[in-house]
Amino acid sequence: MKTINELIRMSNANLEAEREIRREERIREVYAKCDELRDTDEAIASARKTRLVAVIDHDEKLISRLETELEKLTARRGRIIEANGIDPDFDSEITLCSKCKDTGYVRGKDGTLQVCTCREADLEECFAGSGLENFTSYDMKNYRGDYLGEPEARKAARNKLLMVMLGAGEEFAKPLWVYYAAPQTGKTYLSVCIVKAAIRLTKSAFYTKCENLANLGDDTLEQLGRIDLLVIDDFADDVTLHNSIGSILNNLIEIRNAAGLKTVLVTSIPVGTLVSGCDMRISGKLKNAGSI
Ligand SMILES: [Zn+2]
Structure with missing residues (x-):
């Protein structure tokens, strides 16, 4: 997986070349x-x-003569540009995006760093590499409070998840969180949107179903130990007992907890049931997790 910051850096190198090509064309x-x-x-x-x-030769006479000549030439250049209605910046490099000046980043109203709207392609590529390849249409704008009933609970879950993702304040400082809600209440939709929101805020984030942890390569697992936000969906006690998922997950949570990185386990099973049914090592960690 490539983080959004890595993708932006790569695009910036291409943009630099493009600006130069456009300048030469002009x-x-x-x-x-x-x-x-x-x-x-x-x-x-x-x-x-x-x-x-x-x-270099310290030829003062020649320097002075050339400077006078340069002044004359520059003045003539100005006259030619004006007389022919030529854009005086025709030979400057012009940034392609006026919002971010081709950096890829802008500041939001509250000062937070965000990915510029000109980088939708980078964002899409990042989403696809962050476990979101099957959720291209999911968007926080469409996450409605009144959909599927319980509007207040849905709104509260969204706000709490956002606070956890942002690590806002003492209350949300815990690294491990369990997001519990009944089946069919839009948990996956919200989880995907939170990961996308984190990436839009230039964070590194990843979404995966719990059972899929066993299929991720060592490189990816190693990266998951370092990223800002990890959301593990369809977390269930029995899943942790098969395919060495228990030890993979335990390992990940341990590394991430130690680094203070946010991990969210998404589940439709009450925490009490999870604690008694999970792989022992994970049960212990669940007791100290924050709940959403
Ligand atoms: Zn831009």
Whole structure:
């Protein structure tokens, strides 16, 4: 998996090349229409090179003559640009996104760092690599409080999950959380949206079904020990007893707890039942988990 920050860095390198290509294209177009400007710019470039040599040689007389010449050429250049209605920035690198100036990041109203809207492609790629490849249409905007009944409970769960993800305040400082709600109440939808929201806020995050932990490669598991937010859906006591999921999960929680990283276990089984039925090592950790 690549984090959103890694993907943005890669895109930035491409953007830099694109800006340069566009700059060269603009220069070519302008010169094709205006020979006089092209000749003047060539004369300026040549005078600058000669001046550089003169500076190295400490040839004060030549330096002074070249500086006068450069002043004249620059003034002539300005006149040509104005007379021909040419954009004076035609030979500058122009950023492609005015919102983020091609950095990929913007500050929200409250000052939080966010991924710029021009990076939807990076976000989509990041979502796909973060366990969300089957949830492309899931979006927090469509998570409605009144859907499936219990609007208050749904709203409260969303807000609490957001606070956990943001690590806001003492109350949400615990690393391990259990998000419990009855079956068919939109838990998966909300879990996916929280992971997406975290990534939009430039965090590293991953979504997986609990049973799928056994199918993830060692590299991915190692990364899951380091990312900011890990959401494990369909967590159930019996799942922890098969396919070495118990030890994988125990390991992950231990590493993540020690680093103070947020892990959310999503389940439709009451915590009491989980504690008595889970792999012993995990039961112990569940007792200290926060609940949503
Ligand atoms: Zn942008």
